[in-house]
Amino acid sequence: MAPLPPDGTRISSGPNGRCLIATRTFPPGAVIGKFPSPIIALPDGPGIKTTCNWCLRVGSEAGGTLKLKACTACKAAVYCDAKCQRAHWKYIHKAECRVFTNLRETLGKDWLPTPVRATVQVLLHLKGGDAVVTEAFRGSEKLQGNVEGFKSDPQVWKDFELMSMAAATYSGQLQNKESLDEAMKVLCQVQTNAFNRLDPDTGATGIFLDPSLAMVNHSCIYNAFVGFEKRTATLRATQQIDEGDEIMISYIDSTLPRSTRQGALRLYHFTCGCPRCSGNLDAYEVCQSLPAIPLNSFSLQPDLKKLQNPSIDRSKVTKEQVERIHNEWYEKTNSRTDDAMDIAEDRWKICKPLVEANMWAIEPVPSTILGLCNYWQTQYKWVVYALPLACFLATECDPVKYPAPFETWRVKGIIVIVQLLAVTGELTSSGELAKRCPHEGIVGVLALADQVTMCQGLLHLAIHHGLIGADEDWQVLKDAKAMLKDLESLPGREKESSLIQAWAKNPEDPQGKVFFEEEVLKPVKELSSIAPEILDAMLGNSLQIRVSRG
Structure with a gap:
């Protein structure tokens, strides 16, 4: 049986092979399809002990908010409750359990590398005669494996041989060359078609493979994206998709320079010929070409003219220079293990x-700022300085890189600002802010700002877009709702809360709109405007950095 596409779509053949075509219009943010019954959905190797092996909720075997209990037989796979354990046992763990028991008894290990475990599961399904898995991996409409493409890279093929040998051995099916070849084909199919579920902000890891979802092709100018929540993948439109349009997602970080993107696509064994690649378009050019810009009228960057006509000077740097800058940035800084500030200084110079x-939205500038922002958030001395950087990323970089304001990167950026405001709010109320931060601009903005109102408005904005771009069970969204509930229960803030709530219900509400722009948007923009100065002061003078850090 061929993969069944979601309602409103059909599987077709095109110049890039099988593809997914819209048979009706999908507006921006619309759910194109949900995929709740994957063939493979598992955490990464070590994640087997910290993630429910069925529903994929992140927890802790020992305790925490979600307590996980290990399988009493193999003691490897863990589950959040008996229901998940029974479901996983019925689906695959009845056959897989012995694999982990043998692994522990022979090698003293209790987990397998992710590709190996995925291949083991498929081989066990095939051995058990699972009709869906058999059709997906052996049938007339079987998943593409690109075996010859993988063979063309000797090092990759050598690694695949080792992994397929392990999978065939652990699954008890290493009988002859034919069985080893079968394991290799399955591994290639998994590597070609599985999605990475990694989300560092929520702790989610692992891979996800659904034959229907695997029909969606790649473009560096995508019109849809995939989100994961527990055991379900959701395909959503980032811009309007009309009847007859091909639905396309990005398999990689599409904001990187062209040569880097093409390198990242190497394991998929095709050369992308999308407009972004064929025209070597940068993030600003792509943003200007997309119909998603008007959606930003309800965002932290409501100045649509700024997105349509950015104030950048292309005469100062060519696209060839951008490629060289990114390569140098990667080669010179990713291999270093020095102090984080030294690394940031090197990156800033590049x-x-x-x-x-x-051209702040062109990589590797945003990654440089984000890396420093993440580091400063963890440092007692520097945490206040992370706030302007987070505001700058959310207003100047992310809206260009991800023009649809409901994309998860945009929502997460807002939440980071809220988290930092919670820290600076405590410092402001205790009188410690000026002692911790000698920068008059930051202190002045925060002294005049109502940081509780700022957080409330930002959380409403994050929740609004989070409900469009993700499922209600998305942990980031659940945390935002909990924070908002706490803020709105604070006494003596009825007037401020009512104005923010009026704006959240109707962004064009006269009083609410003015209140949001003055009390939320204005201080965010002011903090954002300080970021370039902070960056140059901290990273542009090595002597000054060493003195201030001493």
């Missing part, structure tokens, strides 16, 4: 031509 051209 990015200088892009900064001088005001």
Whole structure:
């Protein structure tokens, strides 16, 4: 039986092979399809002990908010409750359990590398005669494996041989060359068609494979994206998709320079010929070409003219220079193990031509700022300085890189600002802010701002877009709702809350709109405007950095 596409779509054949075509219109944010019955859905190797092996909720075997209990037989796979354990036992663990028992008894290990475990599961399903898995991996409409493409890379093929040998051995099916070849084919099919579920912000890891979802092809200018929640994948439109349009997602980080994107697509064994690649378009050019810009009228960057006509100077840096900058940034800084500030200083120097051209949304500038922001959030001395950087990313970088405001990166960026405001709010109320931060601009903005109102407005914004771009069970969204509930229960804030709530219900409400722009948007923009100065002061003068860090 061929894969069944979601309602409103059909599987067709095109120049890039099988593809998914819309048979009706999907507006921005619309759910194109849900995929709740994957062939493979599992955590990464070590994650087998910290993630429910059926529903994929993240927890802790020892305790925490979600307590997990190990299988009493193999003691490897863990589950959040008996229902999940029974479901996993019936689906695959009845056959898989002995694999982990043998693994522990012979090697003292209790987990397998993710590709090996996935291949083991498929081989066990095939041995058990599972009709869906058999059709997906052996049938007339079987998943593509690109075996010859993988063979063309000797190092990759050598690694695949080792993994397929392990999978065939652990599944008890290493009988002859034919069985080893079968394991290799399955591994290639898994590597070609599985999705990465990694989300560092929620702790989610692992891979997901559904034959219907695997029909969606790649484009660096995508019109849809995939989100994961527990054991379900959801395909959503990022812009309007009309009847007859091909539905396309990005398999990689599409905001990287062209040569880096093409390198990342190497394991998929095709050369992308989308407009972004064929025209070598940068993030600003792609943003200007997309119909999603008007959606930003309800966002932290409501100045649509800024997105349509960015103030950048292309004469200062060519696209060939951008490629070289990114390669140098990657080669010179990813291999270092020095102090984080030293790394940030090196990265900033490499990015200088892009900064001088005001091309803040071009990689690797956003990654440089994000890395420093993440580091400063963990440092007692520097945490206050992370706030302007987070505001800058949310207003100047992310809206260009991800023009649809409901994409999860945009929502997460808002939540980071809220988390930092919670820290600076405590420092402001205790009088410690000025002692911790000598920067008059930051202190001045926060001294005049109502940081509780800022958080409330930002949380409403995050929840609004989070409900469009993700499922209600998305942990980031659940945490935002909990924070908002706590804020709105604070006494003596009825007037402020009513104005923010009026704006959240109707962004064009006269009083609510003015209140949001003055009390939320204005201080965010002011903090954002300080970020370039902070970056240059902290990273542009090595002597100053060493003195201030001493």
